[in-house]
Amino acid sequence: MSEFLRLKHITKRYGGVTALANVDFACSLGTIHAVVGENGAGKSSLMKLIAGVTRPDEGEIYVEDKPIKFVSPSDAAALGIVCIFQELSLLPDLSVADNISIADPPKRFGLIDRRRQRRIAEEVLQRVGCGDIHPDERVKDLPLSRQQMVEIAKALVRNPRLIIMDEATSALTARDVEHLYRIVRGLREQGVAVLYISHRMPEISALADICSVFRNGKHIETFPMSSRTTEEIVPMMIGREVARAYPEKPSTWSSSSNQPSAPSTKSTPSTTVHSRADTPTRPHAHPQMPPLLELKDLTWYHVLNGISLKLAPGEIVGLGGLDGQGQSELLLALFGVLRGLSGEVRIDGRPTTIEHPRQAKSRDIGLALIPQDRQTQGLLLPMSIEDNLVLAASSDLSRFGLIDRSREQAATNDVVDKLRILANNLSAPVRTLSGGNQQKVVIGKWLLKQPRILLLNDPTRGIDVGTKQELYRLMRELAGTGLGILFYSTDYEELIGMCDRVLVCYGGRLIRELSGPDLNEHNLITTSLNLSDNSDRPRDPMEEGRASSHAVEAPPTAPQSDAAPPKTPASHPSTPIRVDSRSIRVHSRSHTWSHTWSRFWKRNAGPLLSFFVFAVMFVLFASQQANGLSTNVLTSVSNKGVVLAFVAMAQTLVILTGGFDLSVGMVMTMTSCLSSVILNGSPGQTALAAFAILASGLLAGAINATIVVIGRIQPIIATLATGAIYFGIALLLRPSPGGEVNEDLSNALTYDVFGIPTTFLLLVGIILFVWWPFRNLVVGRNCYAVGSSEHAAYMSGLAIGRARFAAYALAGLLAACGGLLLSLISLSGEASSSQGGFYTLNSIAAVAIGGTSLFGGSGGFIGSICGAFVLRTISDLLFVFNAPALWQPLFQGLILLGAVCLGAVRVLRRKNQMEVFM
Amino acid sequence: MNRIFTKENQPIIAASACILVILAIGYTINHNFVSANYLLQQLEVASFLGIIAGGSMLVILLGHIDLSIPWTITMAAMMGTAVAHVENTAGLLVFPVGLGCGALVGLVNGVGVAWLRVPSMIFTLGMNAVLQGLVVLYTGGAAPASHATQLMATLAVDRTFGIPNALFVWIAVSAILIFLLRATQFGRYLYSVGNRERAAYLSGVPTRLVIIGAFITSGITAALGGIMLTGYSTKAYQGMGDPYLLPAIAAIVLGGTNVLGGSGRYIGTVIGVLLIVLLQSMLSVLQMLEAGRQIIYGGVLLAMLLIYGRSSRLRE
Incomplete structure (x- = not known):
């Protein structure tokens, strides 16, 4: 095994946050090298450096003992380093074959040789077990899981020497993963170095030869996989060098089942930085009162599969689980962004339909959402701090649509003081603030609206420790005043430290509620990974549903009625339809013809x-x-x-x-x-x-x-x-x-x-x-x-x-x-x-x-x-x-206008309003 | 000092400097170029472009564009003059009918862009063609009344205390627009939608209504421009709006409004309008041929864009 890549003393910062601190790392040809760690441990930052997407602030990269400076991904590719990113790098309007050969298409007389390109695509798709994907299909018409396989195929045709798979399996079905295992092992036989990043421990123990653990941007240890068990690795990922302090939880609370539980074992006196003077019972929690928010069987295109929960005033309820198990969609659904929901939403016991954020924030509903990506969804970066702060509460602070500056100023100054937003000048663009302060502005914007229910979508992502502490304190304080908080976080530790109870999401369902002493890191991780589920896969409907939310124009897979009697694989009882509809596509001629026609027509x-x-x-x-x-x-x-x-x-x-x-x-x-x-x-x-x-x-x-x-x-x-x-x-x-x-x-x-x-x-x-x-x-x-x-x-x-x-x-x-x-x-x-x-x-x-x-x-x-x-x-x-x-000019105009409006029908069908608003 | 030289003000300062340069050059050619009378005349000419550019600036602030301006101008002028001579109305129908046409056009544009999500460039283009068709249809059969009324002429041509009335109209329109942009929720929503519609939507901003409002404003100012132009030239005629679309966009952009939306100050548009009008005027004082004027006009636009209109590099 010869060493291929070595990183020395690598440091990478994003704004004020250190993503990687003085990391030394190496990997060798012919090995499968797993990189594990919690969310935010620095794995993805590391991979981006190796793939040439970003450059390190300090330190050197050596490839086969030669120092290398990457300027762009193509530099890395030239050295045989190819990355399969979590976020896909596919071109949605181009065909599968085009995408697979995009970097180095086969040529004939200087032109792209489409026939050979198609053959290459067919071969490599066969190799990854996706012979059912037609090379001429547009990528955007494929479901997400197929897109991910195309991304993998695209990496393979480049004959990489080092291949990086960054959560490459997050959307795949169980069948695909088995193929992937075979491919990855095959690559190892061919002497390729594989860096395999995953949250899924079973995959890692099944595949990896060597494992590196990262935590908080530091490389903790690298060891042969055979020398440790999963049970030994998990604590290394968790570790706790810097004990974070969480405000004390109220000593009694009523969970949705109204069972009082003992205080969390996590909030020991030494970690308590904030003890509230008021009574330990929460002010508004009363058994007879209806919960602030109650969901019954909320369902949305297989992404949310019958979610029921209750949120009482003063309660902080966590949403746990792996990334992308429907948590974000749940919050968006509540906020009125998603179309086509079924199930019931009750606010204060009243059945309510929330159609858009403007209604969600209205006084009688009182929802506020801190969105996932503050840069694109939460803030208007070039606009001033002031303008951002007053945006949501604008109508409350103005009269007859006129802006009342002095009232706004008083309100914003209040919230700036309360949240301790560090800014010299409130008229400066919010872009000039640090990440933590930016997030405070997003929160401040909603506090001005005086919400009753706060939906938090991973609010501490990319924020420094100090600000995190402040946010924790604030959350507890707000809960103390009777707010209900629904808190999705990718950071397990923070869920445990902050939440009265945590609902673990898996495949668009809530699979378990953890509270009291049960709410600990071990339980949370094992439940999230759904280790009890042999397949360790999101259920297939979930994956199908995600696809439909991404590629809205995707054709329905072959209708069920056309399918042969489902052969149900014993291990995946929930996947028969998908497996069969695919095999039908491959084997049935008549369907191939109609698919060819539909492909041609779409294009x-x-x-x-x-x-x-x-x-x-x-x-x-x-x-x-x-x-x-x-x-x-x-x-x-x-x-x-x-x-x-x-x-x-x-x-x-x-x-x-x-x-x-x-x-x-x-x-x-x-x-x-x-x-x-x-x-x-x-x-x-x-x-x-x-x-x-x-x-x-x-x-x-x-x-x-x-x-x-x-x-x-x-x-x-x-x-x-x-x-x-x-x-x-x-x-x-x-x-x-x-x-x-x-x-x-x-x-x-x-x-x-x-x-x-x-x-x-x-x-x-x-x-x-x-x-x-x-x-x-x-x-x-x-x-x-x-x-x-x-x-x-x-x-x-x-x-x-x-x-x-x-x-x-x-x-x-x-x-x-x-x-x-x-x-x-x-x-x-x-x-x-x-x-x-x-x-x-x-x-x-x-x-x-x-x-x-x-x-x-x-x-x-x-x-x-x-x-x-x-x-x-x-x-x-x-x-x-x-x-x-x-009449002629009028007709010309009407025909033109009519033609362009035809395209609008598509837009009106969007299920997720976020896709409508750019 | 730093507060003046903000990024947002740089284009305005550069454009103002350009105006001074033009005045200086004009002065060396002909001393009358800087005389009060000549400048007032220029302001009068600028008023028409200024009124039209003012409303369409709101659309550009959203990151959209309104290409239906030319025939909105023409149609409003035609419809306005058509009802001007109805008996017993003293020509007062001109404004409600003319401006109403503009508002209606804006409403349709707004619905097409905000609800149907047709790219504004193509929807307003189609709308422009439809309007042209309507005007042709309307004027073709018979020769409808298209003469300006006394009131229109008074507003567009006459002077009060030596100052052109058109300038007062421009000032009044500007005051309303500045008020809209700075003192109302609508104005703030406008900038927020222009910056990032998604974030505005998630903050509960009624983004679709904001888009419709901007297009309606644009339609109304174009219509007012059309009525004023009719007063100025005593007659409404086909194609009268054609020379105003591109200079209006150029003025807005030269004044520092981002074509992609989200930022720009109204005062910048005013400066941009003055810059364009003075530039055109200087070129005609130089007795430059139309050809040379166009080339210099485009060249100045490009030069200013290269100075401050460049977008950032592809991010990492």
């Missing part, structure tokens, strides 16, 4: 629909012509739409990468003016001129690209500015309408080949010789990747800037083609700003009608061309049907 619905609409319009149009479907008709339709089609194609490229190009119409205008000036003379001169025209478009595109990519200016506004410049140049070239173009060339546009007009052939040529190769170039595929998820593209080590640059530059070129054609069709040039604006705006419309996502990541030229023709044919169609010309 191409936009282009197909827009083509269908155009076809209908065209047939209607042609049927009204005197000569029927003659070449003339074709030519006139084709020539009318071709310019917009080119501009729309240009726009498509930019939109695919997640941007907008508001200068395409102006580039088109500029080049058409240029050609009205120079596109003339002998054939040689004309050819040269055409070349110059296209080059000028390319240059304009490159300028846009430079400003957006290197200047880092928002595309919308950057192209707005460059558009003005290009229009100015157009005016310079052609101060008044006129000019002329080479007649032979413009006549060519009226020719046809076997009845097919030249402009149509030109479009076909572009599809075949520009679009198709571009799509299959790495840079083209990366355009999709960037638009789909810039973050995932970065994590996959893609050249983001290059892809963007290519998109903008090529867009300039295509717009120039449009300009050239316009001048040939109109036989002159005109620098008209309304014409430029018309083409820019209609290009976006054509793209939208053609089914390209305006958020980037999916779509293509064909749809945009159809969209352009739809837009351009409407007026002709209305004309031949004798519709008053006056």
Whole structure:
């Protein structure tokens, strides 16, 4: 076993929090090396360093005895270090095969070899036991567990020397895990180093050769797995160097079952930092009073499976368990964020339906939620501390919607004092505060609202010890005043120290209540791991449900009625449907066909629909012509739409990468003016001129690209500015309408080949010789990747800037083609700003009608061309049907508006409102 | 000092400095450039753009954009003048009808963006096309009355104590908008939704209503702009709103409002409007051709964006 990686004296801090303190660590080839520790022990920070995602503040990394400095994940990948992250790094809009080969696709003549790529994907999916996943499926259509297997497959094809699996199994089904075991063992045989991070002790004892324990950012010990038992390892993870102090719990309390229990053994006098002077019984707890909050059988799409609980005033009830067992969803459900809940919620004994947070916070309900991620869900980072503090209670502090500054100031000063928020200046952005103080602002925001029930979603994550103590004290104090607190934490110790009782979640159920002396670390961990459950897996419905909340558009797996009689594996009584529906997909031909069709439809619905609409319009149009479907008709339709089609194609490229190009119409205008000036003379001169025209478009595109990519200016506004410049140049070239173009060339546009007009052939040529190769170039595929998820593209080590640059530059070129054609069709040039604006705006419309996502990541030229023709044919169609010309613009607008609203149906179906609000 | 040079104020200071530079250049070319009369004239011209930009700033603060402004302007002007000459109303219907049209357009935009979640760029674009269609339909058959009333002319052209009335209207609109942004819950909600709609939603902010409110405001100011422009040019005509969309956006952005939403001060938009109007005016004083004006206009916009409009690098 040769050593592959060594870390020396590594320290990593995030803000004020030290995630890793002076860590020495090494791992060797041909071993499975488990890294264990509690939440926040520093495991994930360590892995991010090794994978090149972050850089250490101090210390060195050596790979095979050579010192290494990683700048990005691709550097680490180059050395054979590949990481499977907990948060996936997949590109949702790309196919499974694309994702698997994203870093180094197989190539043929410089193009991505799709067939080989598909074969590679099939092979590796077979290897990980997921032969049922079709390589052409879009990742976002897969359930979460399948996505995780794709992520694993993606790592395997890179032939890693060191593979890091960071909680890689959190969403997998039992069957998948068995495959994974086999894969991991196979990797060891091949001499690969495996770093395996998991909360699940059974997995670790089954797999690992060597185990390292981390605690509080420190490397505690590394030892051969055979030398210790699980029972010996668990205490090492828990340890307790710095005894944290928790405020004393009230000496009596009534749990939901109204059984008084003895005081917690944990709160010994030495750890008590705060003893309340008031009576030990809680003020509002009265057996006859209805509980503040009562849930009966709360259920949400298999993520919450019949949750019942009671919360009395003055009580702190913990939610325990592994990450992602439905705890966050439970809190969100209570707060009115989730749609489609069943079961009953009672507040003060009254059945209540909470539809949105605004209702949840209202006085008669009185809920407050401290969300999971304070940076994106709790705070408005650039806004002032003051503004953040008053946001939730704004309507209480104002009168008739008017802000009462002095009242707000008094209130905020109060809460700032009470929570001891350390800030020099309350008008400073909340971003400038430390993590702990930021969290205090989130809490303060809700205290101002004077809630009666506090929902805490892991509020101490990433907070320093001192602030934690203050928060603990505050929680107890608030409970003392009669608040009920539902407290989810990933820190077991804190749950034990703080809670009157803890409900352990597993697979969306509450599997056990721990209180009194039972509430101890050992019980909590063993219950959380559900060690009594042989499979140690979340139940499958849970996993299915999570998938549906992530990939809302996911098709239902093969309906139950289609399934063969379920063969129920004895060990997993709860999984039959899933297992069978999958085997059906593999074995049944007829289903494969329908899946192929549904895959094709999902990917191409936009282009197909827009083509269908155009076809209908065209047939209607042609049927009204005197000569029927003659070449003339074709030519006139084709020539009318071709310019917009080119501009729309240009726009498509930019939109695919997640941007907008508001200068395409102006580039088109500029080049058409240029050609009205120079596109003339002998054939040689004309050819040269055409070349110059296209080059000028390319240059304009490159300028846009430079400003957006290197200047880092928002595309919308950057192209707005460059558009003005290009229009100015157009005016310079052609101060008044006129000019002329080479007649032979413009006549060519009226020719046809076997009845097919030249402009149509030109479009076909572009599809075949520009679009198709571009799509299959790495840079083209990366355009999709960037638009789909810039973050995932970065994590996959893609050249983001290059892809963007290519998109903008090529867009300039295509717009120039449009300009050239316009001048040939109109036989002159005109620098008209309304014409430029018309083409820019209609290009976006054509793209939208053609089914390209305006958020980037999916779509293509064909749809945009159809969209352009739809837009351009409407007026002709209305004309031949004798519709008053006056109606035409209105129809155009309504069709456009209707087309974009179709996409809205999707949004209205969202089950989790958090996904609606960006 | 540090309180003045905050990140939020930097663009405003830079834009103000730019204005001074333009005035200085203008002065060297023609001393009349800095005369009171000429400047008042510029302020009058700026009023129209300022009114239109003021409302659409609220939409940009949300991180959205309102591309339906051009034809909202035109439609409000058309509808306003259409009812202006109804007997026994003394032309007073202009404002309720015109502004009501603007508010209605804003309402539809707001519903499309807030509820249907259609990207605002495309929804308002479609709305613009629909409005254009409606106006064409309305004006096409017959030639409806489109002449400005006396009241409109008074507001847009006349002066009081030597100061253009249009400027008073702009000031009044500005006062209302500043009040909305700074003194009402709506204003605070607006910034919070623009910063991060998700966090605002979880704080119980009625985010959808806020979005609708912003679009309605934008529609109303565009409509008011249309009515004022009609008064200024004595007639409502098709396409009268077209030259106002892009300068309005440019003015807002030059004034330091983030195109992605969440930050920006109203005073910045005022400065941005003045900057654009003075820039255009200086270029015409220089007797520069339209071509040169466009190029310099775009160049200045780009230069200022490169100075302070850059987004941060991809995070770790």
